Amino acid sequence: MNLNMNPHIIGQLIGGNFKELYVRKKASERAKLGQIVVIDSTGDTVDIVGGNHVRWLCQVIDLGFGSQMSSQSIELISGLELEETSDYELKDAHLRNYTLLTLQNLLTINYDGKVSATKELPLLFSKVRQVKDSDLAFIKKTQNAICLGDVQGHSSIPVYLDSNNMLSHHVLIAGTTGKGKSVLMKNLIWETASQKQGMIVMDPHDEYIGRTSPGLKDHPEGVVYYTAGRVPKGGNTLKINLELLRPSHFEVIELSNAQRQVMYLYHKKFGKKWISELFTNNNIEEKSEFHEMSLAVVRRKLRLLLDITVRNNELECSSVFDSSAGSTTIKDIARHVLEGRVVIIDTSQFSGQEELLIGSMITAEVFGRYKAAKLSGELDSLPVASIVLEEAPRVLGKDVLTEGHNIFSTIAREGRKFRVGLVAITQLPSLIPREILANMNTKIILGIEMSQERNAIIESSSQDLSAYSRTIASLDKGEALISSPFLPFAVPLKIPFFDERVKRLISEDRAGRSKVESIFPELD
Ligand SMILES: Nc1ncnc2c1ncn2[C@@H]1O[C@H](COP(=O)(O)OP(=O)(O)OP(=O)(O)O)[C@@H](O)[C@H]1O
Ligand SMILES: [Mg+2]
Structure with a gap:
């Protein structure tokens, strides 16, 4: 021939x-x-x-x-x-x-x-x-499929993944800075909203909602948005009542055992009033059980973290934490997730520690609700809940986990039994322990130049990626390799440029446009 x-x-x-x-x-x-x-x-x-x-x-x-x-x-x-x-x-x-x-x-x-x-x-x-x-043709669209892009070089072959499987078995998104993790995330959040799955997105750059550019505000189903900054119409002010804090939420904050013990003692004695008592009450009976110094350090750390001042033995709060408002915020967010909605929380105004503390509170509430649903036999009727975490090694890093587990590492280990998954984003996967990486069943690998980082992913993937090291190093912006037990092989992916995709969707879908305008009209 x-x-x-x-x-x-x-x-x-x-x-x-x-x-x-x-x-x-x-x-x-x-x-x-x-x-x-x-x-x-x-x-x-x-x-x-x-x-x-x-x-x-x-x-x-x-x-x-x-x-x-x-x-x-x-x-x-x-x-x-x-x-x-x-x-x-x-x-x-x-x-x-x-x-x-x-x-x-x-x-x-x-x-x-x-x-x-x-x-x-x-x-x-x-x-x-x-x-x-x-x-x-065998990469078929299932009923709850999420499309993350097309097969590289084949714009007519979309890559679908079943959202229930993919999101409940955890997702890792790894790539060097500027390779397109955030653009991919915007697509993933959009698709999750379309599939009516629950998702909590902690957004440290306030880049997903799209205040001045195309973003999730343009989604026809709408997403729930919380911010401590200027609230766009349709959005919510983020306020969290101090009484909702538990000592266990501070697992993600660096504290010594002695300092944690002080917190647990105050919580045991005063219940939800523990924080105000901790700042104002020096003479509790259990005083002999901890060192005066530990109480002083806990106070200093909490004062800085929660932005609290004590005046006339009264707590004054000037940040997201509040002594009177915000008593239903965490429950409201969890309810939205259980209803299959995406909740985006703008954490750009907070320190990393504050962000993790808030994330920890919300995640613990959601996880608790899903665990209860499993016990009552209602779990199967719930959407999947996924928690999006930027710079995941902050809570899943080897050094952090030697100090003890936190809610995020607990979900990484056992969340899928309760339909709760993580979407962990990182530039440095090698900082995450191998067993946790291996639990992140779907890996979306963007360009990574450092061989140590590539190896960490290759060694923990469900498919044999040993031959792909060079391919991963040569991935351009918006290109990825996606490895998942829910795909028959590691597929090279071309991720659509979100902004253009959404602009096109808006102009194509007149019905969509009228809904879009009703979400954040003054931003359009
Ligand atoms: N799928 C894509 N198609 C076209 N261009 C893209 C795509 N993804 C990313 N880019 C380009 O690369 C730029 C950086 O992308 P992005 O902000 O998503 O990177 P990142 O991995 O999140 O970086 P960082 O680690 O700094 O957060 C985008 O502003 C865009 O110009
Ligand atoms: Mg980014």
């Missing part, structure tokens, strides 16, 4: 082994690292049943040069071209020199279209072609 006749043929299988197949690339075709290709068992093979044949789905994992000429001849030709002025013209250059592709087997598509793990090799000299939409 004349290869030149078929525009889809990009090369021919010329050797290798089960782990790596070597392919001579056709000179006029392009092939990129990470690209998915197909080897058909047509031609000499007899495996054709009812007009269908077996297809090997493979991925380009390395590129190199191949040549029919000795290295000495190649060097000599280069010398002639560089050192002599005359242009040396090589006869049949495209036949003698070529690009070698190294492929990895992904899976086999059988006669009936069903996929299975690859167990056989295709024939030598089999043609290698570009993937067609129909080859990937």
